[in-house]
Amino acid sequence: MALLDTNINQFPPITKPMALEIAKQACKENNEEFSCHAKQPARFTPPYGIKLDEPCWYVYAPWDDGLLALRSSRVIVISRLTGKVLYDGSAGDEG
Secondary structure (H helix, E strand, C coil): CCCCCCCCCCCCCCCHHHHHHHHHHHCCCCCCCCEEECCCCCCCCCCCCCCCCCCEEEEEECCCCCCCCCCCCEEEEEECCCCCEEEEEECCCCC
16 A cells, blocks of 8 residues: 655645636636735735635735725735645735
8 A cells, every 4th residue: 555645735736826816707807907026025914814724815806996096005915835825915005
């Protein structure tokens, strides 16, 4: 009986272009105002209770709500392992 390698990923990792597509689907408008980062940006503060303990893509996206206001950026955090949106909201970078 052979031992199974439990470190094998069942799904391929989510690539940067795939993460951008997932973020665009989460937004109402599909324009080119998206930027994707492999590391958590220094000015992004995850809200209390949100655990980001797996590899993620951090996509800055437009708010798409029609409001013209000075406010925090919108960030969509996407798991690199599953493609699941782990967080979609304020980056906490206002001010």
